[in-house]
Amino acid sequence: MPIRGQSFGVVGALSAFPLRLAARRVAELGGRLHRGTTRRTTQVVIGRSLLLKHSQAEIEARIAAASASGLPMRSEAGFLRQIEGTSATPADMTRRALLEQSKLSETVFDHLAWFDAFEHDHEPFSFRDLILARKYAGLVAGGASWSEIARSVHAIGPVASLTALTLQPSARGRIVSRDTHSLAELDGQRLLALEETGEDSEDYFGLAETAEAAGLFAEAATLYRQCLALDPGDATAAFNLGNCEKASGDLEDAVHAYCTAIKRDPDFVEAWFNLGGLYRDLGKTQAARSHLARAVALDANYADAIYNLGALDYDSGALATARAAWLRYLELDTDSDWARRAKAGIAVIDRQLRKFAG
Numbered sequence: 084m085p086i087r088g089q090s091f092g093v094v095g096a097l098s099a100f101p102l103r104l105a106a107r108r109v110a111e112l113g114g115r116l117h118r119g120t121t122r123r124t125t126q127v128v129i130g131r132s133l134l135l136k137h138s139q140a141e142i143e144a145r146i147a148a149a150s151a152s153g154l155p156m157r158s159e160a161g162f163l164r165q166i167e168g169t170s171a172t173p174a175d176m177t178r179r180a181l182l183e184q185s186k187l188s189e190t191v192f193d194h195l196a197w198f199d200a201f202e203h204d205h206e207p208f209s210f211r212d213l214i215l216a217r218k219y220a221g222l223v224a225g226g227a228s229w230s231e232i233a234r235s236v237h238a239i240g241p242v243a244s245l246t247a248l249t250l251q252p253s254a255r256g257r258i259v260s261r262d263t264h265s266l267a268e269l270d271g272q273r274l275l276a277l278e279e280t281g282e283d284s285e286d287y288f289g290l291a292e293t294a295e296a297a298g299l300f301a302e303a304a305t306l307y308r309q310c311l312a313l314d315p316g317d318a319t320a321a322f323n324l325g326n327c328e329k330a331s332g333d334l335e336d337a338v339h340a341y342c343t344a345i346k347r348d349p350d351f352v353e354a355w356f357n358l359g360g361l362y363r364d365l366g367k368t369q370a371a372r373s374h375l376a377r378a379v380a381l382d383a384n385y386a387d388a389i390y391n392l393g394a395l396d397y398d399s400g401a402l403a404t405a406r407a408a409w410l411r412y413l414e415l416d417t418d419s420d421w422a423r424r425a426k427a428g429i430a431v432i433d434r435q436l437r438k439f440a441g
Contacts, residue, residue: 086166087113090350092120094149095130095137096285097159103314108166115350118288118319119149122352122382126155128162129197131237136289139230146197158197158204171202174209181208185216191229195219198233284313288320300327311343318348325354329361337361352381356388363395371395386415390425397428406432 086109093116097105102118109116120127127149133142150156157165164170182192196204200219201212219232291306307324310317325340341358344351359374372395378388393408409425416422 088125089114090121090123090125091116091128091157091162092124092126092149092154093118093128093130094120094145095133095142096288097128098131098135099159099163101314102285103316105166106316112166115348117348117351118317120152120154122385123350124152124154126157126162127152128157129159131159131198132285134198134230134234134237136286139228142230143194146194155205156197158199160199161204172209172211174203174207174212176206176208176210176213178206178208181206181213181216184213185220187216187220187223191219191223192216194229195233198237200233200236284310284317284320287313288317291320291323295323295327300330303327304331304333316347318344318351318354321347322351322354322357325357325361329357334361334365338365350381352378352385355381356385356391359388360391363391368395368399384415386412387421389415390421393425393428397432402432402435406436 089109091109091114093102093105096102099105102116106116115123116128117124129146129149133145137145146156178192181187182189185192187195195201201215202209203212219229222232223229287306287309291303291310294300294303294306304324304327307320307327310320311324314320321340321344325337325344328334328337328340338358338361341354341361344354345358348354355374355378359371359378362368362371362374372392375388375392375395378385379392382388389408390412393405393412396402396405396408406429409429412425413422413429416425
């Protein structure tokens with residue numbers, strides 16, 4: 084698939100190289116790469132560093148949140164092949180056929196594929212992938228979890244080399260290979276033999292997300308600032324910093340953070356929307372209108388931005404324009420509380436217009 088026009092959202096950190104270098108390469112190819120998923124994300128990339136820093140439950144929760152978007156999911160190696168313009172070995176097996184022949188559960192299979200435990204991260208799959216799937220099914224039957232398998236297989240080099248080994252789980256939570264004389268833990272180079280990068284910003288970002296989720300906005304803001312000190316081009320860290328500053332009541336600092344996010348990524352539609360809402364809160368109507376309009380220009384189906392534009396028009400007395408905006412909103416949302424407010428607003432406008440006409 085061509086890179087131009089694609090927007091990649093990375094869940095976790097890439098193990099191959101720092102996110103800023105990947106973003107630079109994707110930008111050179113006409114695409115966009117950022118942390119997490121946004122409204123303009125077209126593909127989700129699962130960073131393999133998740134295996135090193137999080138428990139299986141934490142990883143599954145983050146992947147479930149990302150997959151809820153319904154966007155295509157790519158493994159890190161699959162993403163690298165995409166930006167390098169290369170491909171894995173020839174393959175012709177469907178996902179369904181592989182699952183039926185290997186007896187591996189869909190959940191385990193998908194997580195192993197997202198973490199590059201196969202030659203291919205999506206169909207078509209190869210015969211080697213089938214062999215690997217059967218081996219992994221045996222490991223699961225022996226008590227191994229998918230995360231134990233994924234962490235272990237990345238210690239040996241090209242994953243296809245596992246097809247020649249007899250594998251079994253160990254009591255230490257590692258996968259071991261058996262030969263005639265001994266047992267040995269899988270050890271050696273990782274799947275993608277790359278230099279360690281010392282990307283400390285990834286650690287700060289994870290801590291910041293945890294603090295933000297716990298409502299510790301001042302602490303989270305400090306950590307996001309550290310992320311930006313290490314990687315000034317990180318638009319997502321700047322955006323999240325703006326959210327924390329706003330939650331803490333530091334509105335001017337929040338404006339600066341959102342502006343930084345937009346400067347780093349002009350297509351960051353949520354940053355345009357949040358900044359527009361903040362300008363509205365600050366009474367800067369024209370700035371609010373221009374930023375919300377930019378959000379709608381980037382995403383014509385951004386219902387919240389359309390609603391807020393209608394509210395600005397209503398407040399300024401542009402009733403017909405407000406009515407049109409709220410009608411458009413109702414094309415996108417018919418059942419929420421905001422939809423009911425839009426319907427009520429339209430009814431009020433209709434009464435006022437009839438009064439003026441009379």
